[in-house]
Amino acid sequence: MTYCVGLKIDRGLVFMSDTRTNAGIDSISTFRKMKLWEKPGERVIVLMSAGNLATTQAVVSLLDERTKAAADRAPTLYEMPSMFQTARLVGDTVKEVIAQSAPAGQTADSSFNASFILGGQIKGSEPRLFMIYPEGNFIECSDDTPFFQIGETKYGKPILVRAYDRRMSLAETVKLLMVSFDSTLKSNLSVGLPLDLAFYEKDSFKIGLNKRIGADDPYYSSVSDGWSDALKAAFQSLPDFSE
Structure with a gap:
């Protein structure tokens, strides 16, 4: 299992991901689930992944490999004119990897599934944040949906919904994400x-x-x-039930 969050504030974009993967209670490993691409002065792209590890690693590796031999393997992340087109490229790569990996009849909803959070900025446009589904389609964050989660989302969502403010400082945003992840870690060992x-x-x-x-x-x-400690104090401050 995985937990990743991408969040948009006035200052920019903040990303956090865990690193645990497991294939059972006695098979636990650590893998980085966040990949960064950067061309200083031109573009920054951040991609986080959740789902089948072989699928997500294949998608990230393929995108990365194509940036290193751009003349032979266009299009690449460094050639996309916008973050929207970048999201389309990632979605197409997801579909490509699943189609090549799956036997006949296998679908994105099966064991090969993978989802991604993509964010960044390309010169000439605003920072943008997307969530990409296993089918390759995607949605973009908005004022109504200013953050995306993938993986084990339910435990860390309540504090994000209650405390998020787009005017938050980086320090406040990191604190918010720390609480969200701590709640998830304490509730799910995966x-x-x-x-x-x-x-x-x-x-x-x-x-x-x-x-x-x-x-x-x-x-x-x-x-x-x-x-x-704060949760315990808040609980104790609530009035007791009376019969």
């Missing part, structure tokens, strides 16, 4: 540390923050402990 965090500041055309957060990270520990 999501686990370390976490990958990235921040793209609007119109900078370079990654502003790219950090891995492990179990020994003091800020993560303080947020986790503080949130637990």
Whole structure:
């Protein structure tokens, strides 16, 4: 299982993903689920993945390989004129990988499924954020839907819905995501540390923050402990039921 969040604020785009993959309770591994592409001054692209690990790795590897031999393998992520066209390219690559991997009759809804969060900015347009489905189609975030989640979404969503504000600072946004991920980690053992965090500041055309957060990270520990204490205090402050 996986948990990834892409979130849009006034300052730019913030991304966080876990790194746990498992094929059973006794087979747990760590894989990076966030991939960054950057052409300073021109474009930044961030892609996070959830679903079948072989499928997601094949999609990311294929996209990355084509950027390294662009003359022979066009189109590439570095040639797309807009983030919308970039989302189409990723969606087409998802369909290509699933079609090549699956036996006759296999569909995107089966064991080969994969979903992605794509975000970034290409010079001449605004930062944009998309969620790409296993079928290759996609939707874009809006004022009504300012963040996307993929993977194990239900435990970390309530705090995002309640506390998100597009005017939040980066520090506040990271705190919000930490709480969302901590709630998920405590509720589902198939999501686990370390976490990958990235921040793209609007119109900078370079990654502003790219950090891995492990179990020994003091800020993560303080947020986790503080949130637990705050929930207990809030619960205890509620009136008792009277018969």
